Amino acid sequence: MTGFIGQLLFYTVPFLLVLTVIVTVHELGHFLVARAFGVKVDRFSIGFGRPLLSRTDRHGTEWRLGWLPLGGYVKFSGDMDASSVPDQAGLAELRQRVIAADGADAERDYFHFKPIWQRALIVAAGPFANFILSVSLFAIIFGAFGSTLVPARVESVSAASPAAAAGFQPGDLITAVNGRIIRDSQEVTRKVALSAGDPLTFTVDRAGREVNLIATPVRRVETDAISGRVSIGRIGLGLRSDPSEVRTVRYNPVEAVGRGVTMSGEVLGTTLTYLGRIFTGKESGDMLSGPIGIAQAAGGITKQAAAATDDPGLQAANVVVTLVQFAAIVSIGIGFLNLLPIPVLDGGHLLFYAYEAVARRPVPARVQDLGFRVGLALLAGLMLFATWNDLQKNGLFTFLGGLA
Template sequence: MTGFIGQALLYIVPFLVLLTFIVTIHELGHFLVARAFKVKIDRFSIGFGKALLSRTDRHGVEWRVGWIPLGGYVKFSGDLDASSVPDQAGLDELKSRVIAEHGPAAVKDYFHFKPVWQRALIVAAGPLSNFALALVLLTLLFSVIGERIEAPRVFQVVPGSPAAAAGFQPRDLITAINGRPVQESNEVTQTILLSANDPLTFTVERGGRTLQLTATPVRVLEESDVAGRAWVSRAGLRLSPLPQDYQFRRLNPVEAVGKGADTMVSVVSATFRYIGRIFVGKESGDMLNGPLGIAKAAGGVTKQAIAYEAPPAILMLNLLLTYLQFAAIVSIGMGIVNLLPIPVLDGGHLMFYGYEAVARRPVPARVQEVGYRVGLALLAGLMLFATWNDLQKLSLFKFLGGLA
């Protein structure tokens, strides 16, 4: 029993706190922009299911906390279905009902009768809030910690690896990859992670000389507290800077915002590059995580952050800063996913509004119906695929022999 409680505190609780926080910010983005456009709102809920706490404000909005802490939602008045994009017949029926109950003047207060550009901004505000949250968290981190650059110095070359075959040696300093300059170890690691089976040309400084070494990363099975068991691209280089390879500087608020934005762009670029490699068959997609994978990563981050021998106050500060960085990355991922042009997601709504803006009428009911069915199937397939990856990484299929 004690072991279960410990695992819950380590994995489940951090995951639920993270998910609730990020989804609340997402929904708050929808809510605030809708409120700015004077949209009538019925409910703002943190969590699903029966309300544990509930209060209705002077605007008639019910604020509630549901007993299932797996996200949240905003309910606009007049929502006819989960799509929030009714067809013309649905709009006519809603308009008649609103006029009958509240009079003609009330129509303008409903989300579905706002100009299409306002509806698009309300929908886009959710994912954009996730990016804004990530930027705020990253800015805070860079303001508190500053910027530390670790030059990509080779510490060890794994025998029999692509790096060994290419001629790498300890103390080599990597200065460029495929002609693009690199300054940090993370740049080298990320490039290798997204280059399985692609030859890479490394520019290396060795004893005052500049060399060109070509290595082709390969996939290897690794296990970590954060990612679990997964196939990742490696070249066989273990990087560790020498004392002279460290650079550290404090960042003022403006510099911290710029560094945070650069980090966001890097994460988004790496994400789309990875997705693109999946579609062309260069990646298997096993690095895509579902809820179990995120929970595993949250627990791994927590475990790593508290693993150091330090006073409790220092440990708590390290845990907080580490968790803020993790939350920023997950928030970026949530923003990206919600902008995908799948009808059940915000990106799908934006796609429908784009059609409406051009055609001057909502998407026909039949097209919406087919779109949402296809969208649900795509989303369900993506979630099943990601969950399968999670189970593989967690080694839950060892009993099947060879699958993990």
């Protein structure tokens, strides 16, 4: 029983810690821009549920720490419904209530009566705060540790594999894929993994001579301790460089920020590529993860980081650095998800504001209600699909199917 509780804590604590930090920064983005525009804010909460700690600042905003660490929220004064985009009738009613309570012109301090461009910036500030967080975390890592570049040197070629058919030989150094310069072997692995069925052109250095080889990755089902069971592209290459070829690049603060921007862009680009392949039928979507998968990944990388050394101090340092990297990646995903034009998400609000800017009136209440319901259904469907993936990757249904 004690072992089970320990395993549970190993997976849930890192997940909750990362999630709370990311969502808090997201909500802080909304809050800071709203405060800059003079919007009245009732509450900023880290966590949900009954407050453990609470204080009210001089602006009348309650700062609260909830007992349930599943993120947080910011509540603007006058929020009337879940969509937070009242129609004309709702705005008229809100204006009357505000004036009756606080006097004439008091509504100017309320979010819903701010100019459209200010409301749009406040809404967009949440996702962009996630992107800024990602860049900052990557920059801290690159500034503190630099980056280790391992050349993509071919150590082995599997028999009867796409790599063998393409003519790869041990000792080849991959210098480019589809014309893009390769500096690290992980770049090759990521590109191949998301290219099943698509021919790739590899430029290799073979004893000082440049050779172009074409190989088409084939889909394989693999299992690892972090992701569970997933299907990805492989060409049958084993990559390993001589230690003398490995180099560490150091960055000054400006270069570290630039590298952080580049890394965040690469993560976002990989996400967009994968989603695009899902819509074109080239991927099944089995790599999409929900809370279970994210928690498993957080626990898995924490265990791997701790197991890398026996020194308690180094273990703690490895865990912190690994979770910082993980938080940076997840933050990009949450920022991107919130920008999708789905009602109830920030992107849906921006879509409503775009309509309002063109039509010069808010979206009608019945349309908002329909959009809200459709948005909830889409999110629920996405969550169910991601949870199904998580359970499939962990072999639950196979286990249940084998019960007598």
